[in-house]
Amino acid sequence: MESAGDWCLIESDPGVFTQLIKKFGVKGVQVEEMWTFDDSIFDNLRPVHGLIFLFKYLQHDEPPHPVVKDSRLEKIYFAKQVINNACATQAVVSLLLNCNHPDVILGPELTKLKEFSMSFDPRMRGLTLSNSQTIRSAHNSMSQQALFEFDPKVPTKDEDAYHFIGYMPIDGRLYELDGLREGPIDHGPIAPEQDWLDVVRPIIVSRINVYTEGEIHFNLMALVSDRKMIYERQIQALMSETRMLGMETDDVDVEIRRLRMLIEYEDAKMLRYNQEMLRRRHNYLPFIITLLKILAEEKKLSPLLEKAKERALKKGPK
Amino acid sequence: PPEGEGAVGGSGAPRVELGAALATPEVVSTASEPANSQRLAPHLPPAPPAAPQDDVRTTLLSPQFAQAANQFSSALTSGQMGPVMTQFGLPADVTSAANTGDMQAFFKALESASSSESGKSEGDR
Numbered sequence: 001m002e003s004a005g006d007w008c009l010i011e012s013d014p015g016v017f018t019q020l021i022k023k024f025g026v027k028g029v030q031v032e033e034m035w036t037f038d039d040s041i042f043d044n045l046r047p048v049h050g051l052i053f054l055f056k057y058l059q060h061d062e063p064p065h066p067v068v069k070d071s072r073l074e075k076i077y078f079a080k081q082v083i084n085n086a087c088a089t090q091a092v093v094s095l096l097l098n099c100n101h102p103d104v105i106l107g108p109e110l111t112k113l114k115e116f117s118m119s120f121d122p123r124m125r126g127l128t129l130s131n132s133q134t135i136r137s138a139h140n141s142m143s144q145q146a147l148f149e150f151d152p153k154v155p156t157k158d159e160d161a162y163h164f165i166g167y168m169p170i171d172g173r174l175y176e177l178d179g180l181r182e183g184p185i186d187h188g189p190i191a192p193e194q195d196w197l198d199v200v201r202p203i204i205v206s207r208i209n210v211y212t213e214g215e216i217h218f219n220l221m222a223l224v225s226d227r228k229m230i231y232e233r234q235i236q237a238l239m240s241e242t243r244m245l246g247m248e249t250d251d252v253d254v255e256i257r258r259l260r261m262l263i264e265y266e267d268a269k270m271l272r273y274n275q276e277m278l279r280r281r282h283n284y285l286p287f288i289i290t291l292l293k294i295l296a297e298e299k300k301l302s303p304l305l306e307k308a309k310e311r312a313l314k315k316g317p318k
Numbered sequence: 319p320p321e322g323e324g325a326v327g328g329s330g331a332p333r334v335e336l337g338a339a340l341a342t343p344e345v346v347s348t349a350s351e352p353a354n355s356q357r358l359a360p361h362l363p364p365a366p367p368a369a370p371q372d373d374v375r376t377t378l379l380s381p382q383f384a385q386a387a388n389q390f391s392s393a394l395t396s397g398q399m400g401p402v403m404t405q406f407g408l409p410a411d412v413t414s415a416a417n418t419g420d421m422q423a424f425f426k427a428l429e430s431a432s433s434s435e436s437g438k439s440e441g442d443r
Contacts, residue, residue: 274366279382282363287377288390289406290361291340294354296428300344305425308339 009085010142012054012164012219015273017092023138025107026096028229034220037205042197045224049104050095050168051200054088054219055211057163057180067183068175076170077114079125081179086130089139091164093129094177095223098170103225109134122183143280162217167204169196174203228266231259334421336391337384349374395419 010016017031031052032045042048068076077097081090096106097114106114113132117125129135165178169190176185187203190196204220211218235256242248295301339345349358355374363382365371377383393399397419404413408431415427 271366271369275369275372276382278366279363279372279380282382282386284361284363284377284383284386285390285402286406287358287361287383288336288340288387289403289408290358291345291349292425292428293432294357295345295348296425296432298348299429299433300348301425301429302422304339304342304345305334305422307342308334308336311338312334 010088010139012088012162012221013276014221015269015276016142017052017088017221018270019273019277020089020138020142021092021096023141024093024096024135025109027105027107028103028226029096029099029223030226031092032222032224032227034222037201037208037220042222045222045227047101047103048197048222048224049099049101050166050223051204052088052091052095052164052166052221052223053204053207054162054164054217054221055207056217063181063185065176065185065187067181068186069183072171073122073183074118076175076184077118077125078122078177078184079117079129079179080122080182082123082126083130086136086139087164087179089135090126090129090179091166091177092223093135094179095166095168098168098175098177099223101225103229126179141281142277167200168223169199174199176203228263231263231266235259333395334391336387340387341378341384346375346378349378391421394421394424399424 010020014031014033021029021031029049034041034051068078077094079090079094081087093110093113096104096110109132113129113135117128120128163178163180165176167174167176167187169175170184172192173189174187174196176187178185187199190199208218208220238252238256238259242252292301295304349355350373358374358377362372362374362377372380390399393402394416397417400413400417403416408416408428412424412427412431415424418424
């Protein structure tokens with residue numbers, strides 16, 4: 001892989017991804033983190049347009065299924081990853097550009113990117129993506145503000161080999177979109193009456209099991225329709241239903257109140273995302289220096305370091 | 319303890335990350351004392367409209383601050399913080415200690431700088 005260019009590392013956090021998508025100009029979607037993966041987890045999130053899986057990249061694993069190299073590539077947006085740190089953005093852009101759902105509005109920027117790059121091969125698509133000024137600046141605006149420029153002599157432990165890939169249904173088949181492969185990986189057909197989430201679940205579960213045994217971190221996020229939009233739509237439907245029937249039942253009332261609470265919860269969540277973003281973008285250096293001065297004046301700095309060393313020793317190496 | 323000596327890339331020395339060290343109850347309570355929190359207040363992150371402003375405590379306990387503090391400590395131990403310290407008007411002793419990449423030496427220098435300066439210490443801006 002070439003140099004990391006001007007791309008920063010970004011966190012695998014649903015707030016970061018949701019805001020990133022908004023910065024691309026996409027409407028009607030958000031990203032939710034999956035804490036568990038049992039049967040009911042998606043019940044409150046449907047429709048789920050795609051999944052983003054973060055895991056530690058193992059150099060030597062072979063693609064589990066055939067890599068698509070045929071004419072399907074003309075229809076599937078698949079881009080080879082040409083720079084390192086862009087993989088989070090690459091995974092989410094790949095899901096969005098292959099998403100064909102009325103809830104999802106790509107907006108001018110991604111529509112342009114798609115139109116422009118569909119005639120290219122995967123490598124050229126990757127280059128086009130990494131050269132997109134809008135996408136790069138949206139991506140970079142999501143990262144923690146760098147306190148200053150410096151070369152980390154040792155790669156920090158969490159940052160090295162993590163990788164994001166996407167899973168989604170395209171034209172009745174399940175695909176894995178991994179920018180480090182030569183093409184999309186075909187996981188086979190989804191039956192007409194089958195929920196694609198039931199097809200992808202065992203694949204992800206077996207993958208998670210491998211990582212859990214090796215104590216490797218992973219993270220799973222879902223690209224879903226804008227929740228607030230869905231709840232508002234449901235309230236509208238309930239209200240017009242009662243209007244048509246000319247009566248209001250307690251059940252409907254309870255349901256509408258439940259939906260309004262969920263909307264409030266979504267609003268609070270978006271506010272929290274904004275707050276976290278302002279923190280991420282904040283330059284904490286003056287705060288840190290002032291705090292260290294205060295601690296130095298009170299002679300609390302050296303003891304603090306001693307304690308920190310003890311704790312670090314107890315935790316053992318690494 | 320001998321581990322602290324010459325810790326630049328030192329193999330034996332434990333790697334100290336300031337994020338956790340600055341989120342301990344001792345630090346939180348020291349920083350939250352009225353006089354101290356007043357000095358820190360101008361450096362707190364902004365809040366979006368309708369959200370409560372972060373205070374010293376929420377800041378010290380936030381993952382975003384921890385990340386910045388960890389970045390600070392790894393820059394410090396790689397010996398690249400000297401020039402930054404100069405920008406903050408810290409005395410030459412502190413700056414050169416920062417350049418060695420030894421956190422302990424840096425903290426000691428900061429402590430002796432503050433005690434030699436005590437008495438006339440209202441200006442820390």
